[in-house]
Amino acid sequence: MSTFPFWVAGKPVTSGETVVVRHSFDGSEAGSHHVPSTSDTETAVQAAHDAQEEFATLPAHVRAGALDHVSRVLGERSEELARLITAESGKPLKWARGEVGRAASTFRWAAEEARRFSGDLQRLDTDPGGTGRLALVRRVPKGPVLGITPFNFPLNLVAHKVAPAIAVGAPIVLKPAPATPLTALLLGEILAETDLPAGSWSILPVSNEESAKLVSDPRLPVVSFTGSVPVGWGIRDSVPRKHVALELGGNAAVLVCPDWTDLDFAAQRIATFAMYQAGQSCISVQRVYAHADVYDELQAKVLEQVRALGTGNPRTDGVDVGPLINTDAASRVESWITAAVEAGGELLTGGKRDGATVEPTVLANVPEDASVMADEVFGPVVSITRVDSVEDGVRRINDSRFGLQAGVFTRDLPTAFDVSAKLRVGGVLVGDVPSFRADQMPYGGVKDSGVGREGPASAMADFTEERVTVLTGLTL
Numbered sequence: 001m002s003t004f005p006f007w008v009a010g011k012p013v014t015s016g017e018t019v020v021v022r023h024s025f026d027g028s029e030a031g032s033h034h035v036p037s038t039s040d041t042e043t044a045v046q047a048a049h050d051a052q053e054e055f056a057t058l059p060a061h062v063r064a065g066a067l068d069h070v071s072r073v074l075g076e077r078s079e080e081l082a083r084l085i086t087a088e089s090g091k092p093l094k095w096a097r098g099e100v101g102r103a104a105s106t107f108r109w110a111a112e113e114a115r116r117f118s119g120d121l122q123r124l125d126t127d128p129g130g131t132g133r134l135a136l137v138r139r140v141p142k143g144p145v146l147g148i149t150p151f152n153f154p155l156n157l158v159a160h161k162v163a164p165a166i167a168v169g170a171p172i173v174l175k176p177a178p179a180t181p182l183t184a185l186l187l188g189e190i191l192a193e194t195d196l197p198a199g200s201w202s203i204l205p206v207s208n209e210e211s212a213k214l215v216s217d218p219r220l221p222v223v224s225f226t227g228s229v230p231v232g233w234g235i236r237d238s239v240p241r242k243h244v245a246l247e248l249g250g251n252a253a254v255l256v257c258p259d260w261t262d263l264d265f266a267a268q269r270i271a272t273f274a275m276y277q278a279g280q281s282c283i284s285v286q287r288v289y290a291h292a293d294v295y296d297e298l299q300a301k302v303l304e305q306v307r308a309l310g311t312g313n314p315r316t317d318g319v320d321v322g323p324l325i326n327t328d329a330a331s332r333v334e335s336w337i338t339a340a341v342e343a344g345g346e347l348l349t350g351g352k353r354d355g356a357t358v359e360p361t362v363l364a365n366v367p368e369d370a371s372v373m374a375d376e377v378f379g380p381v382v383s384i385t386r387v388d389s390v391e392d393g394v395r396r397i398n399d400s401r402f403g404l405q406a407g408v409f410t411r412d413l414p415t416a417f418d419v420s421a422k423l424r425v426g427g428v429l430v431g432d433v434p435s436f437r438a439d440q441m442p443y444g445g446v447k448d449s450g451v452g453r454e455g456p457a458s459a460m461a462d463f464t465e466e467r468v469t470v471l472t473g474l475t476l
């Protein structure tokens with residue numbers, strides 16, 4: 001098993017202290033890493049601060065070239081990366097392979113955006129006082145970025161912090177999740193092959209306490225956080241004068257309208273994306289509202305699909321549903337299922353736990369205030385509820401403190417527009433489940449689910465601000 005160095009100002013660093021990362025399925029060793037000391041962290045932050053000007057003025061083609069290199073090597077080393085993701089996160093191999101492909105695409109899109117990222121030219125003589133004046137509006141980095149990432153996508157969510165920061169020339173200090181830091185540290189090897197300036201990137205697998213100190217460090221004025229709701233909003237509240245973007249959790253819902261006839265397709269999508277990654281995705285399908293006209297047939301088909309999923313060792317090809325990140329998480333999910341049944345919900349399949357693995361579970365007609373409905377399950381559990389009208393479904397989806405994405409199965413265009421106008425979420429998928437994200441589109445939530453949008457173009461806008469240069473005495 002490898003022992004990974006951490007990265008300070010683009011250089012690999014080892015220390016006297018190492019930590020072992022274990023596989024949640026069987027406790028085997030996934031690898032280990034060196035732990036940064038306080039002085040390593042200080043060196044990384046100061047280097048980011050000192051690198052600002054050099055990085056911001058580096059030609060765009062150099063930044064884009066570095067991003068293209070990372071994208072290409074991610075593709076070349078995809079199997080090695082996928083196996084490491086599986087080892088440290090328990091994610092089934094097929095999903096881990098998909099994640100590497102997504103990360104390669106994120107770096108590639110960031111490279112393309114870096115090439116077209118530019119400013120604006122405004123003539124100011126539209127008012128008499130502006131005669132002979134021209135404004136050059138450039139976007140410049142707000143300053144070094146602190147990126148903090150969760151355990152569930154150890155590579156792609158790291159890519160969503162690192163790639164846009166490089167694209168705009170903002171130094172980044174990346175703090176990966178304690179449960180899954182190894183893939184980010186392996187990405188460091190690939191970043192180190194580029195000729196990005198020293199100080200432009202560091203990867204520090206530090207504790208939550210050290211992470212909180214980084215949050216309050218004034219040399220890192222931008223915080224881009226993906227993770228849980230309480231930690232995210234706690235960070236934002238603790239540093240009101242910083243620019244803090246939050247990509248947080250949800251209890252994503254699907255509405256199946258009475259006109260939708262392809263219930264096999266809807267059931268297959270619902271089953272797959274309720275259970276993929278054992279439900280540990282911020283846009284896993286958690287709540288399904290099905291119109292009474294289609295409810296019985298849909299429920300039967302979802303059950304059939306869920307029962308057909310392959311569960312077990314995530315390292316085995318063909319396994320769809322593996323363990324949760326640890327036994328504590330699985331116990332919590334199990335207790336929420338029990339509470340839902342005690343509150344009157346019907347357990348249609350699943351419900352049992354073995355170590356960190358929870359059986360794919362389908363519940364029906366659970367009261368809206370049960371945790372499996374109202375909170376974020378982050379486990380392989382989906383609840384199906386009968387509704388009498390599309391309006392009732394929209395009302396129930398909106399009656400949530402979260403608002404990340406939602407799905408609506410309809411082929412009726414006016415209904416699609418009406419529902420997507422009324423749903424209070426960051427994104428609506430028409431004809432599909434909400435568990436879709438592409439790098440070209442803005443991605444993020446409202447309400448407790450966060451603030452700000454990601455995707456290379458959106459994050460690049462978020463990491464920068466406008467700076468105006470007014471040229472005077474010109475013939476326009």
Ligand SMILES: NC(=O)c1ccc[n+]([C@@H]2O[C@H](COP(=O)([O-])OP(=O)(O)OC[C@H]3O[C@@H](n4cnc5c(N)ncnc54)[C@H](O)[C@@H]3O)[C@@H](O)[C@H]2O)c1
Nearest residue numbers: 149150151176177208211212227228231247248249250282
């Ligand atoms: N919206 C999105 O794009 C998105 C994507 C994936 C995951 N998530 C959410 O992430 C959550 C699961 O991830 P998790 O359990 O790793 O989340 P978490 O909040 O426990 O941890 C996220 C990161 O924050 C760090 N951290 C924890 N306490 C901190 C503190 N006080 N100060 C600074 N840093 C601190 C952790 O070490 C980790 O790196 C779920 O809620 C999920 O919905 C959201």
